[in-house]
Amino acid sequence: MTSDSHADGGAHSSTGLSNNKLGMWLFLGSECLLFGGLISTYMLYRGRVGAGPRPSQVFDIPFTSVSSFVLLMSSLTMVLAVSAAHKGDDRNTYLWITVTALLGATFVGGQVYEFTAFYNEGMGFTTSLFSSSFFVLTGFHGVHVTVGIIMLMSIVGIMKRSKVPGSKAETVEMIGLYWHFVDIIWIIIFTLIYLIPA
Amino acid sequence: MTTETHSTTEHGMSNAGYVRIAAILAAITALEVSTYYIDLGALFLPSLLIMMAVKFVIVVSYFMHLKYDNKLFSWVFYAGLILALIVYGIFLATFHFFS
Numbered sequence: 001m002t003s004d005s006h007a008d009g010g011a012h013s014s015t016g017l018s019n020n021k022l023g024m025w026l027f028l029g030s031e032c033l034l035f036g037g038l039i040s041t042y043m044l045y046r047g048r049v050g051a052g053p054r055p056s057q058v059f060d061i062p063f064t065s066v067s068s069f070v071l072l073m074s075s076l077t078m079v080l081a082v083s084a085a086h087k088g089d090d091r092n093t094y095l096w097i098t099v100t101a102l103l104g105a106t107f108v109g110g111q112v113y114e115f116t117a118f119y120n121e122g123m124g125f126t127t128s129l130f131s132s133s134f135f136v137l138t139g140f141h142g143v144h145v146t147v148g149i150i151m152l153m154s155i156v157g158i159m160k161r162s163k164v165p166g167s168k169a170e171t172v173e174m175i176g177l178y179w180h181f182v183d184i185i186w187i188i189i190f191t192l193i194y195l196i197p198a
Numbered sequence: 199m200t201t202e203t204h205s206t207t208e209h210g211m212s213n214a215g216y217v218r219i220a221a222i223l224a225a226i227t228a229l230e231v232s233t234y235y236i237d238l239g240a241l242f243l244p245s246l247l248i249m250m251a252v253k254f255v256i257v258v259s260y261f262m263h264l265k266y267d268n269k270l271f272s273w274v275f276y277a278g279l280i281l282a283l284i285v286y287g288i289f290l291a292t293f294h295f296f297s
Contacts, residue, residue: 196243
């Protein structure tokens with residue numbers, strides 16, 4: 001780690017690494033266990049449809065594919081925001097963060113539409129073990145995306161008021177790590193839940 | 199790590215490089231979706247799981263910079279991931295998911 005990073009970053013541990021970054025990676029490692037539990041529970045119950053519809057009867061693969069593509073592209077705009085922040089380019093940092101938040105909001109909007117469509121097709125939260133585990137898993141993911149959008153919009157506001165404690169670039173990078181994590185969880189959900197039939 | 203290597207490797211990719219990575223991810227996603235419509239027989243499940251793993255590693259390595267960052271971050275993250283795989287692999291096996 002460099003003297004540069006020490007100067008513009010937050011507190012650093014005896015390893016020379018940023019405490020914030022280490023803390024974020026520890027948090028993301030622990031999140032693997034949370035989503036692992038939710039995904040496993042879904043895998044176990046996806047065939048338990050009872051009197052409700054089967055996954056193949058309600059899933060709209062073209063629609064979810066577009067949603068997945070939108071979230072994937074938000075990872076690109078997020079990494080461009082982090083890159084701009086490291087270059088000290090505030091204008092492009094705000095721009096890419098805002099685009100990322102908009103793409104995230106599009107994804108969440110798609111999820112709300114999808115949930116509504118499922119409900120109208122007779123798949124409510126308590127219809128079956130499949131529907132409960134599906135809504136809990138994808139709902140938790142949607143909440144994570146929503147929290148990410150709130151963080152993105154908050155950091156734009158805080159940065160514009162020049163009230164970021166420590167390094168701006170590191171703060172944007174931390175939010176970026178969270179955002180990419182939400183994306184990789186969706187990569188798993190999209191394959192295991194949507195593309196692999198029960 | 200020296201000042202020079204830190205500044206050139208930690209965020210080592212150019213914006214064009216990130217766009218190329220995103221294009222690769224989009225192409226893999228298109229291939230994944232195509233498996234839903236094309237009958238691949240016995241290759242269906244392995245091919246989907248491999249493509250999912252490749253996309254996961256690409257995002258973690260390049261977009262999350264683990265490839266360029268200190269190895270301790272990789273250890274911390276992959277330890278959580280591997281622990282989750284082991285714990286829930288055992289959980290699913292207990293409920294005869296794989297049989």
